[in-house]
Amino acid sequence: MAIAAPTLPYFCDPELLPGPLPTQEEILSSTHVVPTNGPEDWARAVIVRDTFFVKYGQKWAVHENEGHALLLLHRHFPPPNALPVPRLYAMYRDEKSDRLFIVMERMPGDSLQSVWESMKEIDKLDITAQLRELFTRIRQGIPSPGVFGSVTGGPLGHRFFWAPRPDPVVNGPFREERDFNRAMAISSRRRWGDDGQRPWASEFLERHLPDALVGHEIVFTHGDIQRKNILVAKRDGQPPEGSEDKGGENLKGRWEVTAIVDWEEAGFYPSYWEYAAMFMYLQWVDDWPEKYERIIDPCPLEAGMMLFVRQILDY
Structure with a gap:
């Protein structure tokens, strides 16, 4: 819970x-x-x-x-x-x-963003493997509260569910994924309606989004896994305390994840959200999108739909 x-x-x-x-x-x-x-x-x-x-x-x-x-x-x-x-x-x-x-x-390390370009391929693969293990542990170790909502089971904090005044229909929390989806469509209609325009795209979402993305588990989600929110540092070659590993020198100079920070958008979301939340804001300029798929399993269909949602909500 x-x-x-x-x-x-x-x-x-x-x-x-x-x-x-x-x-x-x-x-x-x-x-x-x-x-x-x-x-x-x-x-x-x-x-x-x-x-x-x-x-x-x-x-x-x-x-x-x-x-x-x-x-x-x-x-x-x-x-x-x-x-x-x-x-x-x-x-x-x-x-x-x-x-x-x-x-x-205050956590140690430099942002992954600042060192990514200088990393060797083997180091990138090592870091993504560490991150995959960490986020797998988090997903498996924190049980679902049974609702899509904030960390404490209250309204969702992501801006897609924002409203000028508290409104459970838009803010949540939601027991059903259809209601979670419908909230984004309603939010979109209200934003476009404020401009006095016919919300054609929002009406499309209202017709199709509630049934387009269903059947996903509720999982604890960071919600903003960017490289700037991952801290890393080079190992000193010493095996972890209590470890039986005697090959510490083999680790020297290799990178390790020292912190995951910026949890303000965390909450309980559909299982695809961790991937889609990153995908919606990707800049296809380097190998990070491909490497991210090694951390969080890709959900291309859901991510594509959410990219369309973002285009409507973030106009």
Whole structure:
């Protein structure tokens, strides 16, 4: 089942902290800024004391869902089987500014995006094999709550299910995949209707989408597996602690996945969503699309339909 949403403010067990939590003053004054997609007055990401990674911002740009996802992952994969995902140290809302603060563990490594071109083919295959194992573990290790919804079983966070006001018909959660599909068609009609145009494509979705994509399992999904959200580092040649492997030198200089980050779009989606969510935004400029199929099994028919949905919803 999905984890119950903790009441904010949330603070982890002090014994898990690597040091005192950063104060708001430390966070707001940090000059170690990590680039984000939106304007800085909406959301900001900073590193504090080289130890804490903090996201903070307005409620439409920084979402509690990310913190809930990290709690869920650590709940289902405690040590010694922990996954390479950040630990959530604190999550709270500032009453004066109404900004949400998510304080996380700073994970080691460089983004896969930054080193991909310099990697040898054998290293790319090694990294994709590691990622496949990780995401297989996640899918198999986190049970379905029985609904398509957020990490806590609430409304979906993906923008395809956004509405200006809460509306379960569009936001979910959904028990039936037909309703999940119908929500995207309704969202599309409303967006086009606001422009005063006849929503021809949206009407097509309303007629066909509910029955076009059915029969998929509900699985826990990251929802944004881009190379920038995967951190990697070169091994030092030492076998993992407790390992019987004596051939550590054979590992030296090889790459390993050190973290999967940016879980804000995570939730329970149809089994094809992890592949389609990436496919909809592919840039066919290198070998990443082919390598991604080694991480997540391709769903070309579903992905093609979702690409059409994106063209209508993201006009």
